[in-house]
Amino acid sequence: MAEKKLQHFYIAEEQSIYLLNHEDATKLKQWVELCQQQLSLLGYQNISLIGKGAYGFVFGGEDEYGLSQVFKFSRINLPQHVQDRLAEEAEIQGQLAHSRIPEIVEYYKIKRQSIVHMQRAPGIDLEQLSHKRGPLPAELVIKIALQLADILNYLRDASQHTKGKPYVHGDIKPSNVVFDPETEKVYLVDWGSAVTAQLDVHGQTTANNIMDLMSSDLQNSNARLGDVYFIGPEQISGEMSSPRFDEQGLAATLYAIASGQSCRYGSAVITPSSLGLPKLLAQVLEGMLSKDRALRNKAGDYFFKHLHLLKNTVLAEPPLAINIVPLVPVWCKRYNKDIDTVVYGSRKSFLRESSDREQLDDIDDVQLEKYYKNYLMGMGDTEKAFVAAVSRLANFPVVGGLAVRWEKDGIYIDSNLSLFDPKLKASFQSAVNNMVRLAQGIFRVGVFKSCLFDARNTLHVERENEALPFQAGAEQSIKYDVSDVADIDDVTRLHSYFEDGKDPDEYLYLPDEIMAVLARLNQIHHTGCIIFEVLPRHLKIHSYLMLLNHDKEAEFTQCLTELLQLLPTITGFGISGFMKLPYKDTRFFEHINALPDKFYPRNPKNSKL
Numbered sequence: 001m002a003e004k005k006l007q008h009f010y011i012a013e014e015q016s017i018y019l020l021n022h023e024d025a026t027k028l029k030q031w032v033e034l035c036q037q038q039l040s041l042l043g044y045q046n047i048s049l050i051g052k053g054a055y056g057f058v059f060g061g062e063d064e065y066g067l068s069q070v071f072k073f074s075r076i077n078l079p080q081h082v083q084d085r086l087a088e089e090a091e092i093q094g095q096l097a098h099s100r101i102p103e104i105v106e107y108y109k110i111k112r113q114s115i116v117h118m119q120r121a122p123g124i125d126l127e128q129l130s131h132k133r134g135p136l137p138a139e140l141v142i143k144i145a146l147q148l149a150d151i152l153n154y155l156r157d158a159s160q161h162t163k164g165k166p167y168v169h170g171d172i173k174p175s176n177v178v179f180d181p182e183t184e185k186v187y188l189v190d191w192g193s194a195v196t197a198q199l200d201v202h203g204q205t206t207a208n209n210i211m212d213l214m215s216s217d218l219q220n221s222n223a224r225l226g227d228v229y230f231i232g233p234e235q236i237s238g239e240m241s242s243p244r245f246d247e248q249g250l251a252a253t254l255y256a257i258a259s260g261q262s263c264r265y266g267s268a269v270i271t272p273s274s275l276g277l278p279k280l281l282a283q284v285l286e287g288m289l290s291k292d293r294a295l296r297n298k299a300g301d302y303f304f305k306h307l308h309l310l311k312n313t314v315l316a317e318p319p320l321a322i323n324i325v326p327l328v329p330v331w332c333k334r335y336n337k338d339i340d341t342v343v344y345g346s347r348k349s350f351l352r353e354s355s356d357r358e359q360l361d362d363i364d365d366v367q368l369e370k371y372y373k374n375y376l377m378g379m380g381d382t383e384k385a386f387v388a389a390v391s392r393l394a395n396f397p398v399v400g401g402l403a404v405r406w407e408k409d410g411i412y413i414d415s416n417l418s419l420f421d422p423k424l425k426a427s428f429q430s431a432v433n434n435m436v437r438l439a440q441g442i443f444r445v446g447v448f449k450s451c452l453f454d455a456r457n458t459l460h461v462e463r464e465n466e467a468l469p470f471q472a473g474a475e476q477s478i479k480y481d482v483s484d485v486a487d488i489d490d491v492t493r494l495h496s497y498f499e500d501g502k503d504p505d506e507y508l509y510l511p512d513e514i515m516a517v518l519a520r521l522n523q524i525h526h527t528g529c530i531i532f533e534v535l536p537r538h539l540k541i542h543s544y545l546m547l548l549n550h551d552k553e554a555e556f557t558q559c560l561t562e563l564l565q566l567l568p569t570i571t572g573f574g575i576s577g578f579m580k581l582p583y584k585d586t587r588f589f590e591h592i593n594a595l596p597d598k599f600y601p602r603n604p605k606n607s608k609l
Contacts, residue, residue: 033412121187123180134427137319172249251288269441316604350446451529469568508574
């Protein structure tokens with residue numbers, strides 16, 4: 001049971017290698033090195049791991065002419081029928097001929113390992129671009145919208161394809177759209193969820209002769225799941241595949257990059273009409289993201305029929321600046337080390353309305369097993385968007401914590417967030433603002449807490465079997481920083497480890513001896529978090545600690561040493577976490593139903609957003 005529950009611990013899509021146990025981390029490193037060696041032997045240079053997902057790993061390299069290539073490897077620990085999807089992906093992508101779809105070079109199978117070799121799209125993906133810049137300017141969103149519409153028009157035009165049927169990409173999202181900053185061209189990549197469409201945009205079968213009709217399965221969908229943060233309701237519910245799926249992915253992608261979010265679900269509160277987009281595009285996106293199916297389809301049709309209006313929109317050059325006003329403070333600090341941020345979120349259960357897990361269990365899709373996102377399926381859309389907004393914070397080099405308390409009169413937020421890359425401040429501040437706005441749109445009573453720590457500081461203690469105690473190594477210690485300036489205690493404003501009592505989402509009960517040391521630690525003025533995660537043969541201690549009262553350093557160090565000495569007293573499995581903010585500086589926000597409308601100016605000259 002503990003193993004099953006632990007999939008909900010991290011708010012991160014992929015576990016950092018620093019969170020894996022020694023054996024798994026070593027295996028992963030060795031496998032990545034082996035792939036790189038194999039590609040080197042084939043004559044490729046400058047090989048690097050450029051991405052990984054539920055199904056596989058993607059490497060980049062250059063051929064002897066200096067041209068960039070991509071090699072997609074399947075995860076060999078997946079069932080064979082799932083690995084075989086890579087061959088299907090190569091086959092479908094190989095049938096497509098469009099300048100913005102990378103060409104397949106070859107598909108290989110070496111022993112059990114499937115590999116697809118293809119051209120590399122130049123640039124960075126839109127998720128990375130959004131991470132660097134925050135919300136993208138309306139001018140750029142329109143350029144991207146028009147280019148994606150051109151690709152989708154090609155896919156849905158059956159006359160352009162040898163099989164005489166439309167194609168569905170099935171997983172359009174910012175990380176699958178590559179943007180070349182030099183040319184401002186976009187490319188659609190990762191065709192792992194692609195299929196030939198069973199229905200056209202009008203809902204009619206695409207079977208184009210009697211034999212085709214007799215051999216096609218008119219009851220079962222051939223659709224793949226795609227990313228549940230971006231695909232639409234029809235695809236999530238397993239309907240027959242249709243170009244409408246990609247309309248939904250397009251709308252979700254444009255909304256996400258315009259708002260600086262990592263999912264589609266915030267559109268009821270942070271509406272497309274509040275993002276400074278031209279009114280035409282904003283209202284079309286609102287329709288396409290609507291809960292009403294007829295309205296979604298009508299808006300999608302309108303979008304494709306009126307692309308000429310979007311093309312003729314008068315735009316500012318250079319793009320209008322986006323003004324981001326901080327809602328809660330963010331501290332910028334200089335740090336000369338790499339940080340692998342992980343977000344731990346607790347007290348999530350009150351955000352759930354129901355558990356839809358049963359509906360998902362029979363879907364044979366590896367993404368359901370690999371990604372924590374599916375835990376969110378029982379939440380309302382705004383709640384999902386809120387947790388996704390907290391998740392987005394982990395993409396930045398940041399440590400700290402936040403506590404959001406919902407009351408009937410509004411929400412109260414305590415936070416302490418330290419960002420270690422000043423270049424990302426605007427993007428990070430925007431991500432924090434989105435989290436606050438989404439919190440304002442949730443009408444419940446409860447508390448959500450989140451700690452952000454550096455996975456590189458995680459301590460790993462392993463044991464041969466469950467009968468043995470966990471024993472820290474003599475060289476191991478819990479790291480901490482000391483503040484530049486000593487902070488004198490103000491007892492009335494201190495935040496406590498034990499502020500909200502026992503967390504209902506945590507189920508590791510620490511021994512009294514450890515709790516007594518934590519109570520002593522709590523009395524020393526510091527900030528940060530300490531989280532114990534216990535698996536059958538692997539104990540992790542995640543922490544971010546900064547001592548503020550310099551006079552108590554000896555006592556502080558003694559407490560941390562005692563915690564490690566007491567590890568053998570821990571029994572059971574699960575998680576228990578403690579967070580301490582430097583002091584209470586609570587910000588209050590009223591509830592909102594939605595942000596006010598804000599459109600792109602009709603005459604963008606002399607205007608600022």
